[in-house]
Amino acid sequence: MKAEPTRSTRPKAKSLPRQRASKRYILKLYIAGQSPKSVNAIANINRICEENLKGRYELEVIDLYQQPHLAQRAQIIALPTLTRKLPAPLRRIIGDLSNTQRVLEGLDLQVMP
């Protein structure tokens, strides 16, 4: 795994353990076409990642209308679903990701106050 030397200077990331903060994030966002929820979710995740994980994340957006077979493999029920493959363990966040706080909690980017 490639270790990013970038050290976050953001106050939010300070509270994170060093190891985790340095890890690379592999995220997948499953959406369904151009539905409002999907569009919102893409916008939201892009914003969150840019704000919190700049430079150390990979985000893949998968449209299940185009690749329906992936739904079964990835155990997708609800849409949109964001999965965090790395760092382990696997995490899932469903919804249009409009609740930034919950997204950050879900991705373990922020320790609960």
Add this chain to the structure above:
Amino acid sequence: MAPVDHARYCCATPVTANILQGNRKFLIKVKAAAGRVPRTSSCVRFRTETTCKQEESSKIRERPQLPDHYRSVIWQAAWNSAARLAPNADHETSTGGSYIGAIANLMKLHREAPPAQPRLRSQRASATKKVIVKHLPALRKALTGIQGLDEITGGGLPKGRPTLVCGSAGCGKTLLAMEFLVRGATQFDEPGVFMAFEETTKDLAQNVTSLGFDLNSLVARKKMVLDFVLVEHNETEAAGEYDLEGLFIRLGVAIDSIGAKRVVLDTIETLFAGLPNPAVLRAELGRLFRWLKGKGVTAVITGERGEGSLTRQGLEEYVSDCVIMLDHRVSEQSSSRRLRIVKYRGSTHGTNEYPFLIDEDGISVLPVTSLALEHATSNARISTGIPRLDAMLGSKGYYRGSSVMISGTAGTGKSSLAAHFADAACRRGERVLYFSFEESPMQIMRNMRSIGIDFQPWVKKGLLQIHANRPTFGGLETHLAMKHKLISKFKPRVVILDPLNSLIAGDNVTEVQSMFTRLLDFLKTSRVTGLFTTLVSNGGSVEQSDVSISSLIDTWLVLRDIDTGGERNRGLSILKSRGMAHSNQIREFLLTDHGVELRDVYVGASGVLTGSARLTQEAQDQALQMLHAQEIERRQLDLKSKRQALEAQISALRASFEVQQNESLRITGQEQAQGAQLAQGRVNMGLSRNQDEAQKNRRPKSK
């Protein structure tokens, strides 16, 4: 009706079905003879012709009567043929009311129900007459292939609509759903999708192997898709609005990949545990069911039983076309499974709770209910296996298809009598099903050998089946269902239950009675002779059976102990025997090494005597009779000698009389000769004195 563009349809190949019922074989032929199908109308009107022919497969000539529950099969066949004729007709939207009417009409054929709408006419089926049912079809049904369920639902689940199967844990929901899919895939060429929310596909495949379902091969043959949906609560976080589009996509892929016609969602309520915001879920489930309907798949959705409602999450609000409830009840530590159709929109259905079984053949629902008392009766008589008992029963034995009860206290020989009957039936080449609640088959065979009845050859020949189960093996309904199944499978002509009252545990007498009534009705409809033994507790009246079913019994034999002279003997009498002249005598009942023997009891001045008392009394009687005989002989000898003496006297008297007679004859002769001489002398004297003529003439006068 809407403007018409009539087309004439003719069914080239009529739907035929062979139905075997007992020793009778029915050939059912259903064809839509001439259908006038208005293409543009949402209403389809057509005629079907159903003929029912009986093929004689035995010597018994009886008026063929198609068993009630097969009519639904015919109905389904008729409907299917109609659907094939008019595939473009919009069945979904055509009037459900007329379908109900048609079903009601059909039900009228079943039992004399109140008359349906006047425009729907039908004719009662008889031997070779045609049944013509004119109906307006509406609801299509998907046969489940599950034994009995199709009969209750009148042809299966609503096609293209979702059905809710609910029940508490472990009542067989998943199994029912799975069997629906497997039968659909194997028997009706309707591939299916099984979406499991609780079990992984591997577990699922393994679990149903015991029922003989090979899911893996079905999946490989593209007849089935198994999809396990993992709902993990602690991995999922919600951040904002979501929907279940993912599930729709998955389901859509699965359905399209094999062209599925059937879908099972087992148990979709799991989603409520894994996903937040139940309000969204509810809305989404509503959408899902509408979507499934739109897809035209027949869906089965299972749901866990909730407090005060059919399902925990109130799924019945969304799935309202057909709701089936399964139940697994335990009473007196024995369990029974039951099935009930809570609702079925647009169709009539059986409303009772029906027992069902899960065994190696899958699920079998048994529509065993009390039927109308219209079973045909037979005048044939069959031997009881004991000639003397036959003689007591109007010298012919029991009626075929009647119910016989043998009641008696312990050890009076109830089972032995039953065994004789079974033996006699096997000798006639009839199949016998023997249910034992107390002895194992081996034990029965050993014990019966001691009275000279050998069951071994009959068992080997396949004429006799002995099923031994403890009454605690299952609930009453389970027992009933099991018996029903075995009887339907083995098709015996004689069924023996030994002893009936073992089923009573605690205070379930009414349940036993109801179960027994249904069993009896079933036996009578199938024209099976039933023989039941029942144990009467000591002290109780022999004429009273514990099960209080005496009124259902046709022939009732009572065995009793006759307890005199320091020994116990058995007596047999006939308490009742409907429809025949029968003996009113008590017979002594002996178990010998060559079977049961009946003897006249001794009825004398000192009362009814049996056993050695009878023997003693008979010996005394014999001695007395000998004395009598000797006395008579003596008297006869006496008389003879008297007669001889008398005869001697008579002959002596006669001899002396003869002597006297000879003497007197001799004297008379002498005197006559003397007189003649005197007369001659007078004539001579006259001649010598020249008598005149006048004197001459007078002379003969004076003589």
